[in-house]
Amino acid sequence: MNLEQEGRAAAPAVWPKRLGQTAALVAALLAAVVLAVGLGSVTIPPGEVLGALWRGLTQLGGGAELTGNDVIVWQIRLPRVAMGLVVGACLAVCGGAFQGVFRNPLADPYLLGVASGAGLGATVAIVAGWPHSSIPLAALLLALAAVSVTLVLAREGRRFPPTRLILAGVVVGSVLTACTTFLILRGEDRARQVLAYTLGDLGFSGWRDVATVLPYAALGCGVLVLLGRALDTLQLGDLTARSLGVPVERLRLLVVVAASLATAAAVAYVGIIGFVGLVVPHVVRLAWGTTHRVLLPVCALMGGTLLVLADLLARVTLLSQVGVVTTLLGGPFFLWLLRRERHG
Amino acid sequence: MRRVFLCTLGLALTGAVASATSYPLTLTDDLGRKVTLRAEPKRIVSVLPSTTETLCALGVCDRLVGVDDFSDYPQQVTKLPKVGGLYDPDIEKMVALKPDLVLVSKYGKLVEPLTQAGITVLAVNPETYEEVFSKTLTLGRVVNREAQARALVLNMRRDIARVEILTKNAVRKPTTYLEIDPTPYSIGPNSFMGVLLTKAGARNIIPASMGDFPKVDPEFIVKANPQLMLGLDLKTARSRPGWQNLQAVRTGRVIEIPKDLNTILGRPGPRLPQALRGLARLVHPELFR
Numbered sequence: 001m002n003l004e005q006e007g008r009a010a011a012p013a014v015w016p017k018r019l020g021q022t023a024a025l026v027a028a029l030l031a032a033v034v035l036a037v038g039l040g041s042v043t044i045p046p047g048e049v050l051g052a053l054w055r056g057l058t059q060l061g062g063g064a065e066l067t068g069n070d071v072i073v074w075q076i077r078l079p080r081v082a083m084g085l086v087v088g089a090c091l092a093v094c095g096g097a098f099q100g101v102f103r104n105p106l107a108d109p110y111l112l113g114v115a116s117g118a119g120l121g122a123t124v125a126i127v128a129g130w131p132h133s134s135i136p137l138a139a140l141l142l143a144l145a146a147v148s149v150t151l152v153l154a155r156e157g158r159r160f161p162p163t164r165l166i167l168a169g170v171v172v173g174s175v176l177t178a179c180t181t182f183l184i185l186r187g188e189d190r191a192r193q194v195l196a197y198t199l200g201d202l203g204f205s206g207w208r209d210v211a212t213v214l215p216y217a218a219l220g221c222g223v224l225v226l227l228g229r230a231l232d233t234l235q236l237g238d239l240t241a242r243s244l245g246v247p248v249e250r251l252r253l254l255v256v257v258a259a260s261l262a263t264a265a266a267v268a269y270v271g272i273i274g275f276v277g278l279v280v281p282h283v284v285r286l287a288w289g290t291t292h293r294v295l296l297p298v299c300a301l302m303g304g305t306l307l308v309l310a311d312l313l314a315r316v317t318l319l320s321q322v323g324v325v326t327t328l329l330g331g332p333f334f335l336w337l338l339r340r341e342r343h344g
Numbered sequence: 345m346r347r348v349f350l351c352t353l354g355l356a357l358t359g360a361v362a363s364a365t366s367y368p369l370t371l372t373d374d375l376g377r378k379v380t381l382r383a384e385p386k387r388i389v390s391v392l393p394s395t396t397e398t399l400c401a402l403g404v405c406d407r408l409v410g411v412d413d414f415s416d417y418p419q420q421v422t423k424l425p426k427v428g429g430l431y432d433p434d435i436e437k438m439v440a441l442k443p444d445l446v447l448v449s450k451y452g453k454l455v456e457p458l459t460q461a462g463i464t465v466l467a468v469n470p471e472t473y474e475e476v477f478s479k480t481l482t483l484g485r486v487v488n489r490e491a492q493a494r495a496l497v498l499n500m501r502r503d504i505a506r507v508e509i510l511t512k513n514a515v516r517k518p519t520t521y522l523e524i525d526p527t528p529y530s531i532g533p534n535s536f537m538g539v540l541l542t543k544a545g546a547r548n549i550i551p552a553s554m555g556d557f558p559k560v561d562p563e564f565i566v567k568a569n570p571q572l573m574l575g576l577d578l579k580t581a582r583s584r585p586g587w588q589n590l591q592a593v594r595t596g597r598v599i600e601i602p603k604d605l606n607t608i609l610g611r612p613g614p615r616l617p618q619a620l621r622g623l624a625r626l627v628h629p630e631l632f633r
Contacts, residue, residue, distance in 0.1 A: 040563050042567045072566055072567065074586075075585045132580055185429075193525045196527040203527065204585065206585030
């Protein structure tokens with residue numbers, strides 16, 4: 001598990017060395033977007049996709065009605081792909097930041113109860129039969145509430161010791177999950193809907209949803225990326241970081257709040273997508289080293305790419321839900337990665 | 345017309361030649377278990393709403409000593425002791441009711457503990473359209489009401505045929521998307537509800553190859569561009585990306601299924617004809633004026 005040790009002393013000039021890799025990743029991202037817009041239950045030939053994009057762009061101000069496959073490209077696939085990019089980037093960046101701030105390679109964005117809070121919020125809205133549009137709102141509110149409770153429980157005076165945070169997160173998560181289970185048992189006929197939510201799905205993402213999530217995601221992830229250098233210093237241990245002038249407690253709180261806000265917004269709209277936030281930072285560390293200044297932006301690119309591809313798989317195979325794909329493929333991949341670590 | 349006459353004749357005949365079940369009766373239930381009933385069951389617990397309805401339709405409502413939380417029809421079963429639901433059954437309560445037969449679903453885990461408590465358990469789960477009739481006959485044998493079961497099946501088939509005669513000749517059969525939950529899940533034409541939808545005079549947009557309860561890609565629905573949508577409201581349909589210009593949405597043919605109709609639609613039991621009639625009214629209101 002010595003992921004932290006490698007490349008600790010990486011030179012600050014990491015970017016030029018990794019330019020080739022980064023360019024390849026950007027190319028992969030673009031390829032994933034093109035593929036994902038072209039493929040699906042309705043196959044649209046590449047030429048027609050380009051045509052649809054062109055027509056959409058040229059008529060955007062014209063107010064002309066989109067017809068046929070243009071509707072599918074512009075109103076269903078593109079927003080779905082955009083949502084995949086935003087959420088994937090969000091989960092990977094937050095996962096990377098959490099792993100850094102807790103110095104724990106097993107940390108993921110759901111560590112402090114965001115997912116179970118969102119899950120409970122969504123379940124309440126679904127079982128109570130509230131309008132569909134209220135589900136994200138209920139999920140967001142309860143996700144943030146869950147993190148707040150975790151923070152209150154973990155507090156020791158003005159400090160937030162990592163171990164206490166993780167333990168409090170586990171407790172809050174368990175309690176909320178139990179509440180969710182209880183609600184599902186009471187509203188059996190809606191169990192499938194709740195299950196679908198807790199597995200994560202990009203199904204009905206529209207432009208409006210993307211526009212709602214984007215500000216939270218950009219704000220949260222932006223703050224985390226800016227905190228990269230401080231996170232790098234923190235890797236030397238709390239004491240050393242303090243002596244170098246890093247306000248450790250404030251940094252920890254800021255990272256937790258920023259990541260929870262971004263994750264909660266993402267989760268509220270697409271449900272709980274597993275493994276992206278855990279695995280992507282590890283993959284990036286292997287290829288790009290452990291400097292957070294580099295790690296976090298690259299995480300955003302790779303997380304977005306992976307989630308778009310996973311959703312594409314979900315759409316064209318029987319797996320049908322992006323959360324199922326990430327968990328089914330992410331699990332074995334992660335184990336393989338750990339084995340390689342040991343033998344390497 | 346001649347068919348109706350023959351049916352009535354058949355009814356009269358079956359009524360005349362009342363056949364009795366002889367016990368001990370051995371049959372294979374829906375979990376593939378061989379079950380032997382030593383005598384005619386007199387104290388029955390039903391853990392499936394459709395089974396409850398079938399037993400009452402066979403005239404043995406008075407033999408029920410307990411039902412699951414969801415059994416709510418006919419009225420008189422609501423006064424019976426409740427023994428929980430599929431996921432949280434109250435096994436102790438069932439045993440305390442001293443039943444000589446518990447009719448369970450093939451889902452859930454009731455068979456083992458009840459059998460260990462020395463209670464006879466039978467799993468009966470009508471899932472396809474035809475099974476609704478065959479399981480009615482099975483239940484008829486179980487409670488020694490075979491003639492009534494045959495009459496009930498004939499009645500149901502006749503009532504269904506009456507609706508079908510109307511819808512068969514409908515001029516326009518709308519292409520239809522039926523949503524069973526907003527994930528979205530729909531129904532295939534071979535599922536129990538799918539058969540009803542077809543009989544109601546609708547053309548299901550879901551092909552049989554997608555299975556009985558497929559999770560549908562929203563794109564597929566946009567591409568199919570149905571003329572009618574059931575199971576959601578117009579506001580929801582409008583708010584979904586790319587749905588504003590679908591035929592059904594533009595013409596306002598997006599209809600929420602009323603709660604009581606939804607309940608019987610999900611119950612493969614004796615109220616099948618009512619379910620079909622209700623569905624046909626939504627698909628072809630012009631035929632029921």
